[in-house]
Amino acid sequence: MPRKRPFAPATIHGESLLSGKRRPGVTLHDVARHAGVSSMTVSRVINDYAFISEASRAKVLKSIEALGYRPNAVARATRTGVVQVGVLYSNPNSSNLSAFLMGAFRKAGEIGCQLLIEPTAAHPTPARAVAKLIDAGVGAVVLPPPLCDDAKILKLLAAAGVGPVSFATARPSPGVTSVAIDDFEGAAMMTRHLIELGHVDIALVRGDPSHSTSTRREEGFRATMAQAGLAVPDAYVVEGAFTYRSGLTAASQLLGLRRRPSAIFASNDDMAAAVSAVAHGMGIAVPTELSIAGFDDTPVASTIWPQLTTIHQPIADMAATAVELAAGLTRRDADDEARKHVLAELTLVVRQSTAPPAG
C-alpha cells in the first residue's frame, strides 16, 4: 500500500520552504565569482587561514560585505564531519537550565554540531547516562556539577577516548578542559557588598557539600569577613543543600537565634528565596529588618518579591563556550594551555533584597 506521494516537496501553508525560496541564498561560490578568486580562497579567508595575500583577503571581505554572505553552518558540517557533543544534566528543575540550553544550542547551530542532551535522572546511575552517550557516538561531553568532579566518570570517558569539558566546577582537574566562574571571588564580591552597606552580623547558608562550588563560596565569604576584621560565629554558618526546602530549614535556624543576623547570604538563589519566604512568615521585613543575598541570578531571583540581590553568571555564554571547546572547533593553535580553563565574568546585581541594617 502506498504511503506517501513521491517525494512531495515540503511546504507549509502552500508556501515552499525549500531552497528555491531561501532568502539569503548567497553562497561561497557567489562570493568567489564576485571577487574574482576561487572558492577555496574565499573559504580560507572565512576560516582565517594564514598565507593569504592582503590583497585577496581585502577583495574577498569586500565581496562578502557587498553580497551579505553568511556561511551555511550545515553544509560546512557535512564536510568537516558532524561532531556530536553530549550534554549531561542532573537536575531538570535547575533554574539555569534554560539559559544553559539557549547558549549551548546557539553555539551548536553556529558551528553545526549536534547536541545530545541526556538527563542523568533517567538512568540508575550517572555512569549509565555517560555510557549511553558514548554508545551514541559523541566525541565529547559537557559535564555540569557534580559530575565534573567525579573521578569515576572521568575515567570512563578517558577509556572511551571521549573528551570531557567540565562546566561550572570550582575545582577543575588540571588536565580537563573547563568553563567556570571564580566562586571564591563571587562570594567575596557579595560579602563586600553587605559589609559596605554596614552589616556586621552576616550569616551564611552553605550549599550542598558534595559540590565543589559550595566550599569555594564559603572560603570566599570567610576570607572577606576576616579581611574586614569581622567575626563569623559558628552559629552563623549553617548547612544547606542548594534546595528550596533546605533553605527553609536553614532560615528557621538562623532567624530563631537570640542574636539574629542582620543579613543572610545564601549560597544560591533557591535557598535565598526560601529565606525570604520564612522571613515573611515571621513578619520580618525584607530588606529593612533583614537583608538577603543570593547567588546565580536564576529566574527565581527576579520572580519573587522583593527581588533578590545576587551574583550573575553569564550561563548562556559559558554554555556556548563549553560547547565550542567540546566540539574542538576553536581551531586556534590548541597547544595554548591557558584557553583550556576559561573563567567567566561575574557581576554583582543589586536588587531590592539588600539594604543598610536597621538602627
Add this chain to the structure above:
Amino acid sequence: MPRKRPFAPATIHGESLLSGKRRPGVTLHDVARHAGVSSMTVSRVINDYAFISEASRAKVLKSIEALGYRPNAVARATRTGVVQVGVLYSNPNSSNLSAFLMGAFRKAGEIGCQLLIEPTAAHPTPARAVAKLIDAGVGAVVLPPPLCDDAKILKLLAAAGVGPVSFATARPSPGVTSVAIDDFEGAAMMTRHLIELGHVDIALVRGDPSHSTSTRREEGFRATMAQAGLAVPDAYVVEGAFTYRSGLTAASQLLGLRRRPSAIFASNDDMAAAVSAVAHGMGIAVPTELSIAGFDDTPVASTIWPQLTTIHQPIADMAATAVELAAGLTRRDADDEARKHVLAELTLVVRQSTAPPAG
C-alpha cells in the same frame, strides 16, 4: 601576519574528532551495498516513499537493522535546504522555557532544521522581533502566547509569506496551525479534584486577561463548579497577571476575607507559589487549613514546599511538535486539516498542597 596553521584538523585532547573516528560511521551507501540495492532505494525506504516493492523494503530494513544505520540529519539538510524556523519568546523567566527549548531543539536536531531564538524583550515592540526573524530568512515562526493571539503579528507574517505556528493558545485562529492544550478541560480536571476532596468554598486567581488561556481556564473552573451545584461568590474570583507578585496581592485579598476559602486554585504555578508564601506568612497551614492548586507544572511547583498539586502539560513534546509543523516536514499528505490543530494530553499531578478541608 599568519593567523593559523593551514587548516589544522580539529582535535580535542589530541584525539581527532573528525570523520575518521566517527563511531556510527554507517552511511546510506553502506546500507545500499549490504542490501544489494541502489542508494536511492534505501533513501526511499527511509523516507517512506510509496511504490517500493515489499521485497526491497524488507531487505533494506533488515540491512539498516544489521548495520545499525542512523541517517545523518545534517547531510540530509544540505540537500533539502535548511529550513530555518524562528522561535519567539517573551518572558526569559518563564519557567517552562527550558522544557520548551529542550523539545524544540531535540526535534530541530532530528529533522536538521535551524532554530533562531528571538527574545521579544530585546526589541521595542514584538513586531520588530518578528521583522528581525523575517529578515533573517526564516520560513516559519513559532509563536507562544500572547503573540499567537495578536492579529497584527499574524498579518505581518502573512505579508512576508512566513507560516505561523501558534503555541499554547487557547483560542487558535482557524487558519493557523497550532499546538495547544485544552485549557478548559485542564481547569475542569483540577476543579473536580478539589470538589472530590470535599471542598466547597473554592476561590480562583485569574491569569493575565490578555492571554486567551486565562479566560478558558476560568470558564473551565466556573462550568465545573456550576455542574457540581456549587456557588462561586464574586469575591472568590480575583484578578492576577500570571506573575508571582500578582499572586501575592491576590492571596492577601482572598485570605483576608471574612469567610476564607478552603481551597485556592491559581491559574498558574507562579501565582500558586505566591499564595503558598502568603499563607505561610499568615500562619495558615498548607494543606491542612488551605489547599492550593496550580497549573502548568513548572519547576517551581516541585521546588517549593509543600510541593504543588498542579496540571502537567507535556511542554517538551508540544514544542517538538510545533517545530515539526513549522518546518513543514511532516511530509504526509498535508491536506489533512485535522493535524493542523494538535491538542496535547494533560495530567493531574497530585502533590502535597491539596487535601480534604479541615473540620
Add this chain to the structure above:
DNA sequence: CGAGCGATTGATATCGATATCATTCCTTCT
C-alpha cells in the same frame, strides 16, 4: 643561473544525503 623553498592560489574529489530524469518491466486496453 638553476635549485630549492615557502607563500599563495586553484582544480578537483568528497561529505552523506536527496532531486531529477531515464530505464526496465509489467499490466491492461484497443
Add this chain to the structure above:
DNA sequence: AGAAGGAATGATATCGATATCAATCGCTCG
C-alpha cells in the same frame, strides 16, 4: 499484437562547503 501507462529501480547531478594535492610565483642561496 502493439501502444500506453504506471510501478519499481537506478545513474547521475547537486547541495554548500572543506580536504587534498598540484601548480604557480617570487626569492634566496650556493
